[in-house]
Amino acid sequence: MAYNVIEVRGAVKHFGETHAVDGVDLTVQAGELFGLIGHNGAGKTTLFKMMLGLLPVTRGEIYIDGQPVRGEAFRQVRRGIGYLPESLALYDNLSGLEVMLFFAKLKDADPRSCLPLLEKVGLANAARRRVRGYSKGMRQRLGFAQALLGSPRLLFLDEPTNGLDPQGIREFYQILRELREQGVTAILTSHILAEIQLRVDRLALMRTGKIQALGTVHSLREELNLPLDFQLTLQPGAEEALRQALANQPAASVQFNGTMAHVRCPRERKMTMLNALAALDSVVLDLHIKEPSLEDVFLGYSDATA
Amino acid sequence: MRTHIEFKQIGVIASKEFWDRIRNRWVLAVAVIFTVFALVIAYFGAAQQGTVGFRGMDVTIASLVSLVIYLVPLIALILGYDAIVGERERGSLELLLSMPITHFELLMGKFVGLAGALAFSTLAGFGLAGVLLSYQLGPTALYHYVGFMLSAILLGMAFLSIAVMVSVMASDRMRASGMAIGLWFFYVLVYDLLLLGILVLSQKRFSLSFFPVLLYLNPADIFRILNVFGFEEVRKLYGLATVLPATLASPWLLGSAMVMWIVAPLGIAVWRFK
Numbered sequence: 004m005a006y007n008v009i010e011v012r013g014a015v016k017h018f019g020e021t022h023a024v025d026g027v028d029l030t031v032q033a034g035e036l037f038g039l040i041g042h043n044g045a046g047k048t049t050l051f052k053m054m055l056g057l058l059p060v061t062r063g064e065i066y067i068d069g070q071p072v073r074g075e076a077f078r079q080v081r082r083g084i085g086y087l088p089e090s091l092a093l094y095d096n097l098s099g100l101e102v103m104l105f106f107a108k109l110k111d112a113d114p115r116s117c118l119p120l121l122e123k124v125g126l127a128n129a130a131r132r133r134v135r136g137y138s139k140g141m142r143q144r145l146g147f148a149q150a151l152l153g154s155p156r157l158l159f160l161d162e163p164t165n166g167l168d169p170q171g172i173r174e175f176y177q178i179l180r181e182l183r184e185q186g187v188t189a190i191l192t193s194h195i196l197a198e199i200q201l202r203v204d205r206l207a208l209m210r211t212g213k214i215q216a217l218g219t220v221h222s223l224r225e226e227l228n229l230p231l232d233f234q235l236t237l238q239p240g241a242e243e244a245l246r247q248a249l250a251n252q253p254a255a256s257v258q259f260n261g262t263m264a265h266v267r268c269p270r271e272r273k274m275t276m277l278n279a280l281a282a283l284d285s286v287v288l289d290l291h292i293k294e295p296s297l298e299d300v301f302l303g304y305s306d307a308t309a
Numbered sequence: 310m311r312t313h314i315e316f317k318q319i320g321v322i323a324s325k326e327f328w329d330r331i332r333n334r335w336v337l338a339v340a341v342i343f344t345v346f347a348l349v350i351a352y353f354g355a356a357q358q359g360t361v362g363f364r365g366m367d368v369t370i371a372s373l374v375s376l377v378i379y380l381v382p383l384i385a386l387i388l389g390y391d392a393i394v395g396e397r398e399r400g401s402l403e404l405l406l407s408m409p410i411t412h413f414e415l416l417m418g419k420f421v422g423l424a425g426a427l428a429f430s431t432l433a434g435f436g437l438a439g440v441l442l443s444y445q446l447g448p449t450a451l452y453h454y455v456g457f458m459l460s461a462i463l464l465g466m467a468f469l470s471i472a473v474m475v476s477v478m479a480s481d482r483m484r485a486s487g488m489a490i491g492l493w494f495f496y497v498l499v500y501d502l503l504l505l506g507i508l509v510l511s512q513k514r515f516s517l518s519f520f521p522v523l524l525y526l527n528p529a530d531i532f533r534i535l536n537v538f539g540f541e542e543v544r545k546l547y548g549l550a551t552v553l554p555a556t557l558a559s560p561w562l563l564g565s566a567m568v569m570w571i572v573a574p575l576g577i578a579v580w581r582f583k
């Protein structure tokens with residue numbers, strides 16, 4: 004049964020002249036893994052803070068688990084929320100384990116869950132070291148472990164993979180996948196679109212305080228109708244043959260790069276293009292069809308508004 | 310926000326603050342300062358009058374009062390000015406407030422924890438000095454000394470409360486520390502001079518009965534009066550008896566005023582901390 008864990012209606016946040024969030028409507032359903040992307044200063048973090056009741060809205064309404072944020076019953080809702088802030092600051096004078104124990108007490112979480120959680124994020128060996136001596140990635144891991152205290156049903160993760168090594172990023176998404184299987188809802192931001200596009204169910208693209216596009220990666224791609232990219236490896240000297248084959252494909256464009264060729268064509272001409280290229284099978288050694296990436300989508304939307 | 314208060318959350322914050330000060334040896338350092346000063350004053354305080362050695366408790370307390378009036382407010386302000394603004398500036402406040410805790414509970418936790426650390430070092434520091442001097446003390450002297458310690462704790466709480474208020478209102482740590490030092494300067498150094506100035510300038514133009522009330526507007530003065538008016542000998546030393554009528558020198562009234570000085574700034578801090 005899908006219900007809206009997060010419901011944002013017409014949220015607006017002004018900092019003086021700055022319209023950080025400028026009329027956002029957003030719902031995230033139970034069990035969803037939701038991505039929020041957008042350029043620096045788009046308003047992602049501000050929206051997060053409002054959803055957590057850390058910043059008052061200038062206008063609009065926000066409900067988490069059906070409760071208005073900053074309302075009386077919100078304390079109870081908070082017990083089921085895990086939050087990893089963008090600019091994470093933990094207590095340098097404490098050890099990783101002590102930091103965990105402190106937040107566990109505040110959250111009514113089982114103190115015995117602290118060590119296993121540190122183990123889970125790969126900090127087992129550093130648990131008793133002071134946070135002062137932690138590297139950036141280690142701090143981030145500790146922040147994530149902290150967010151997982153008390154088995155939250157809803158996670159707010161603001162740039163969670165910031166500073167993580169490739170191994171760490173993979174482990175992070177592995178944990179997220181496990182949690183999702185248990186029905187945990189998560190909303191996260193990231194600037195690394197390649198990592199987010201394969202993993203989220205839906206995403207929203209924010210631009211100057213507004214949601215510019217919303218949906219699955221697939222549907223965003225469709226909506227923009229970005230061209231497909233055929234990547235060909237040619238035999239030397241086959242450029243002319245390819246040019247001729249494309250002569251009656253008016254919408255296609257081609258670029259050469261050594262023996263590589265990039266052919267772009269509208270999505271709906273995919274099959275005709277394939278046919279045309281199939282006729283060149285003697286000179287085309289290899290062929291890849293590249294779907295536009297989330298990055299292309301992102302940049303596509305940026306160009307559309309520019 | 311009319312959510313009910315969860316004392317457990319106050320306790321979690323308070324115990325973190327308290328143990329932080331124990332761990333970084335703040336409590337130890339302050340206690341040692343108090344002990345050393347108390348012993349030095351007890352034995353050498355009268356040196357300028359040509360005698361060295363223990364001079365009796367009342368005179369010792371009088372000297373200690375002068376010292377404590379400078380030292381305790383300063384220590385309390387330094388202890389407290391960072392409480393909120395420090396977390397805000399380092400960025401840990403946000404995560405803290407995302408926890409199931411109210412602003413009120415967080416603020417109270419901070420105050421209680423820091424107050425505990427300050428009270429503990431005051432008791433330990435002057436307490437140890439008291440024990441070392443105890444073979445010289447009669448029961449009344451002991452009574453006065455205990456009263457002195459308790460009032461020193463109250464004085465500390467009052468300035469800690471002011472510090473926490475500063476910590477809530479200041480936009481950054483620099484400003485908070487500036488405000489804290491400024492307040493110390495005002496209450497401990499300037500205020501009495503100001504009163505003296507008023508007294509001298511006004512001559513007898515307004516009645517002296519109005520004047521003692523002004524003493525109540527400074528926790529440092531309340532502390533001084535609390536300790537001074539217990540003892541005949543000291544009262545003469547200060548020549549304050551003429552200024553303060555007996556009704557206004559009641560320890561209960563003074564004590565309540567001190568409590569007000571603890572409650573009021575904290576109340577403002579709670580109100581402003583949103």
Ligand SMILES: Nc1ncnc2c1ncn2[C@@H]1O[C@H](COP(=O)(O)OP(=O)(O)OP(=O)(O)O)[C@@H](O)[C@H]1O
Pocket residue numbers: 018021022023024041042043044045046047048049050089
């Ligand atoms: N406390 C504040 N006071 C004034 N302006 C603010 C404040 N917080 C955010 N802003 C402004 O609001 C806008 C949105 O900022 P926000 O941090 O939400 O962006 P973001 O999408 O998280 O960016 P990034 O990708 O860099 O993290 C920016 O223009 C920022 O300058």
Ligand SMILES: [Mg+2]
Pocket residue numbers: 047048049089161
């Ligand atoms: Mg951000």
